[in-house]
Each structure stands twice: as structure tokens, then as C-alpha cells.
Amino acid sequence: MEKNKLIIQELIKTRVRTRAGLESLKRKMAKKYKIPCQTNIVLLKTYHKLLQNKRINKSKVLEVLLRTRPIRSLSGIVNVSVLTKPYPCPGKCIYCPSQENVPKSYLDNEPAVMRAILNKYDPFKQVKMRVQALKNSGHPVDKIELRIIGGTWSFYPKQYQTYFIKRCFDACNSKNSKSLRQAQKNNERAKNRIVGLSVETRPDFIDKNEIKRMRILGITRVELGVQSIYNHVLKLNKRGHLIESTIKTTRLLKDAGFKIGYQMMPNLPGSTLKKDQTMFEQLFSNSDFQPDLLKIYPTALLKQTPLYGWWKKKKYKPYTKKQLVSLIKAIKKQVPYYVRIQRIIRDIPAQSIVAGPTKISNLRQIVNKEIEKEGWKCHCIRCREIRKDYRPKEKLKLFRKDYNASQGKEIFLSFENRNQTRLYSLLRLRILSQKQFIPVLRGTAIIREVHTYGQQLPLKHKGISAQHKGLGRKLMQEAEKIIKKEFGLKKYLLSQL
Ligand code: SF4
Numbered sequence: 001m002e003k004n005k006l007i008i009q010e011l012i013k014t015r016v017r018t019r020a021g022l023e024s025l026k027r028k029m030a031k032k033y034k035i036p037c038q039t040n041i042v043l044l045k046t047y048h049k050l051l052q053n054k055r056i057n058k059s060k061v062l063e064v065l066l067r068t069r070p071i072r073s074l075s076g077i078v079n080v081s082v083l084t085k086p087y088p089c090p091g092k093c094i095y096c097p098s099q100e101n102v103p104k105s106y107l108d109n110e111p112a113v114m115r116a117i118l119n120k121y122d123p124f125k126q127v128k129m130r131v132q133a134l135k136n137s138g139h140p141v142d143k144i145e146l147r148i149i150g151g152t153w154s155f156y157p158k159q160y161q162t163y164f165i166k167r168c169f170d171a172c173n174s175k176n177s178k179s180l181r182q183a184q185k186n187n188e189r190a191k192n193r194i195v196g197l198s199v200e201t202r203p204d205f206i207d208k209n210e211i212k213r214m215r216i217l218g219i220t221r222v223e224l225g226v227q228s229i230y231n232h233v234l235k236l237n238k239r240g241h242l243i244e245s246t247i248k249t250t251r252l253l254k255d256a257g258f259k260i261g262y263q264m265m266p267n268l269p270g271s272t273l274k275k276d277q278t279m280f281e282q283l284f285s286n287s288d289f290q291p292d293l294l295k296i297y298p299t300a301l302l303k304q305t306p307l308y309g310w311w312k313k314k315k316y317k318p319y320t321k322k323q324l325v326s327l328i329k330a331i332k333k334q335v336p337y338y339v340r341i342q343r344i345i346r347d348i349p350a351q352s353i354v355a356g357p358t359k360i361s362n363l364r365q366i367v368n369k370e371i372e373k374e375g376w377k378c379h380c381i382r383c384r385e386i387r388k389d390y391r392p393k394e395k396l397k398l399f400r401k402d403y404n405a406s407q408g409k410e411i412f413l414s415f416e417n418r419n420q421t422r423l424y425s426l427l428r429l430r431i432l433s434q435k436q437f438i439p440v441l442r443g444t445a446i447i448r449e450v451h452t453y454g455q456q457l458p459l460k461h462k463g464i465s466a467q468h469k470g471l472g473r474k475l476m477q478e479a480e481k482i483i484k485k486e487f488g489l490k491k492y493l494l495s496q497l
Pocket residue numbers: 089090091092093096097104105151152202225239
């Protein structure tokens with residue numbers, strides 16, 4: 001411990017500013033004191049102790065460098081996932097697993113589910129535990145994107161929905177509020193601010209009233225289980241809704257200012273490699289779709305599903321590894337630069353998968369290696385976010401992309417380097433469709449998202465990151481200009497918490 005204190009003091013004295021510098025100094029000190037090279041988590045603990053005893057001054061830079069898994073807060077916000085309690089789902093999808101005491105579609109050996117079970121699905125306890133764990137490993141937790149997962153959100157009783165979200169806010173506020181409204185208000189000044197709130201649901205369970213309710217609940221992003229755009233595939237898999245629901249719901253949600261993610265499932269019974277590839281092309285060439293975010297979840301063959309019976313009777317065959325890898329590459333190649341691929345392949349433990357390429361635990365790495373070997377890069381938002389590689393002197397250019405979406409117009413603005421490989425900041429502006437249905441939005445435009453990337457820093461800190469350098473403000477000014485001058489609108493609404 002004594003030696004660790006000396007290491008921390010040395011790190012502060014020498015004002016180390018890079019991860020490489022940190023590692024080199026750690027090695028040097030280990031040699032000097034004849035001890036093994038110390039881990040960041042141990043050093044961070046010592047740092048906090050010294051800080052508490054007022055033996056050192058606070059060093060934001062060192063805190064950032066010592067963070068154990070920097071990736072978690074690199075897009076500016078930390079993610080916290082919470083699971084709703086087990087509850088029946090109206091769906092009968094043949095690929096979806098059922099397990100006792102676990103929400104439909106989840107398995108009890110998935111990390112988030114294990115955490116939920118440990119906390120008896122209590123939202124307050126789940127959030128507290130996760131935030132504390134992130135804090136312990138050195139992440140600033142003052143901006144949180146809360147992800148509510150488990151079954152079909154819109155099917156849960158309304159009272160439970162309100163209770164659930166209120167308790168998540170209470171956990172971030174570290175105090176109990178009388179009502180959801182009060183909890184949301186308290187959160188505006190809380191140390192752990194929820195800046196985004198997402199739920200996952202089915203397209204056919206959303207109507208205008210549900211959307212109005214979602215706005216009151218403070219939801220900002222909706223993940224739709226779309227799975228396929230082909231009605232014959234949806235029918236064969238007993239989805240219980242057709243593509244028309246997805247198209248309508250996408251429009252209603254966009255016109256109300258929500259960000260939209262699609263969960264898509266290649267390799268469903270009834271589809272083929274060719275059809276799957278065309279499906280992803282359609283998502284971005286057909287203005288009825290155009291999701292902002294994409295999750296690609298190739299069908300995983302699980303024992304707890306009716307699909308397992310199909311496979312045993314040879315009525316279903318998963319793709320080979322080669323086929324799936326080439327499909328994912330083809331999808332990545334064509335995805336537009338205003339879309340973020342959130343995830344490829346669901347995080348299901350390999351031992352739960354009976355057969356097929358999703359059983360290969362490093363499939364994602366295999367895809368990335370092939371892409372690297374072929375010498376091209378995925379252009380989605382996620383792959384261009386600057387993360388820790390912030391270059392203060394880099395010349396940035398303002399880019400603009402207009403596209404039609406769900407009978408309205410989307411304008412995507414971004415600050416990026418010249419060849420658009422490094423994204424610093426983005427904004428999504430929507431000119432609503434003629435069918436928009438929320439009275440307060442009449443005659444207004446909606447800014448559905450403004451986001452600046454880089455290492456998350458506490459809200460008031462001005463430091464080494466791209467955050468707080470005014471990029472977001474500049475994008476807002478540009479959007480205001482477009483709204484007024486090009487579309488003659490006087491008002492706009494910023495759809496964020
Ligand atoms: S709607 Fe979702 S949770 Fe319900 S059965 Fe279908 S896949 Fe499973």
C-alpha cells in the first residue's frame with residue numbers, strides 16, 4: 001500500500017497524460033520498488049484513499065487514465081441495463097426461449113439477467129448496483145443512458161411501468177420521490193443524470209396513446225423487434241404482426257421525436273442468404289424504414305424454443321460460419337454513415353446454443369479481422385466515434401445528409417474529420433410528416449438527438465475531451481438556421497431528457 005501511494009504521488013507529480021505514459025511509468029516504478037506492476041483498479045483505490053485523506057489534489061486526467069475499462073464511457077455516456085420482472089408476452093415467436101422466472105426471450109445465464117435475479121428484479125437495487133460497480137471501476141457516472149430490457153415493455157401493466165421508471169430515477173437521485181414527475185424533476189439536478197431512456201417492444205403494441213404515455217414516462221429511444229421485413233417470414237415464425245405495423249409505428253415514433261432502433265434477425269426460417277441481404281438493403285433504401293440504430297441478431301438455436309424441434313426434424317438449418325460472416329460483412333459495407341450498428345450477435349452464452357455459427361464466441365472478432373485484411377472499414381457511427389483518440393488540433397468539417405423517412409424529412413448534421421473516418425458530434429433533425437398527431441408539435445421541427453463523442457467528463461469539467469467544446473451548440477445553430485430559412489418554421493423541440 002505504501003508503495004502504491006508513492007506511485008500515485010509520482011503519477012501526479014509527473015503529470016502523465018496518456019495511457020502509454022501511464023503504463024511506462026507503472027513499469028518503471030515496479031522495477032524501482034521491486035514489486036509486480038500494479039493494476040489500474042488497485043491504483044485507483046489508493047488514489048481515492050489519498051484524496052479522501054487530503055494527501056493529494058484531485059487529478060481528473062489521472063482518474064480518466066486509471067479507469068479499468070475505458071470503452072464503457074467512451075461514447076460520452078455510461079449504459080445501465082435493468083430488467084423488468086418475468087411477465088407473460090403476447091408473442092409466440094418460434095425462436096424465442098421460455099424459462100421459468102426469467103422474462104420471455106432471456107436466459108438466466110446472461111450477465112444482465114443474473115444481476116436482476118440477484119436483486120429480485122427490483123429496479124432500484126439493480127440501478128444502484130450497476131452504478132456503484134461502474135463508479136468503483138473509475139467511470140464518471142453523471143450521465144446515464146438507462147436501458148430497460150425484458151419481454152415486451154408495452155404489454156406490462158401501466159402501473160408497473162410507472163413504478164419501474166420512477167424507481168430507476170429514485171436510484172439515480174439517491175432519494176425516494178412521491179411521484180414519477182417529482183423523481184424526474186429531482187433528476188435534473190442529480191449527480192447521476194439519466195440523459196437517455198430506452199425500452200424494447202413490439203411494433204404492434206404501439207399506438208398514439210402509448211406514444212403519448214412514453215413521452216410522459218421520459219422514454220427517448222424505442223427498440224423495435226422488427227426481425228424481418230417479409231410477411232411470409234413473420235407469419236412462419238409466428239411473430240403475430242406484419243411489416244405494416246413496423247412501418248406505421250416507425251412513423252408515429254419518429255413524428256413524436258423518438259430515436260428508433262431496429263432489432264433484425266437474419267437466418268430466420270423462411271428466409272435465405274439472398275433475401276437477408278436484400279432486407280438490409282431495403283432498410284436504408286426504402287423510406288418506410290430508416291432506423292437510427294441497428295442490432296443484428298442472427299437467429300440463435302436454443303433448446304428452450306419450438307425452433308429446436310424444427311431443427312431436429314431437419315425443417316430448419318442454420319447458416320454456416322462462412323455464410324454468416326460474409327452476410328455480416330455485406331451488411332456493414334452498405335450501412336449508411338448516419339446509422340449506428342449497436343450490436344452484432346446477441347450476448348447468449350455459447351453453452352446455451354445448440355448448433356450454428358452464433359455458437360462461435362469470437363464471431364465478431366472473426367468478422368473484424370476479415371474486414372481488416374480486406375482493407376476497408378465499417379462506416380457506421382459506432383465505428384467512427386472518436387472515443388479516446390481526441391485530437392484537439394484536428395480540422396473538422398460540417399457534413400449534412402438529407403433523406404426521406406416515414407413521410408417526413410431527416411437531416412443529419414455532423415462534425416467529422418475531412419475523410420469522415422472520425423466523428424466528433426452529430427445532430428438529427430426531423431421535419432415532421434403531414435400526419436403528425438401531437439398538438440404541441442404542430443408547426444414545429446424536432447431535434448431528435450444531439451450528441452458529442454469522447455471520454456465522458458463530469459458535467460462541469462473542461463478537459464481533455466471533445467465534450468464541452470461547443471460542437472453541440474454549433475450544430476444546434478446550424479439546425480436552427482435550416483429550420484427557419486429552408487422550412488420557414490418558427491419553433492423546434494429538442495427531444496432529450
Ligand atoms: S415478442 Fe419478443 S419476447 Fe415475445 S415471444 Fe416474440 S421474441 Fe419473444
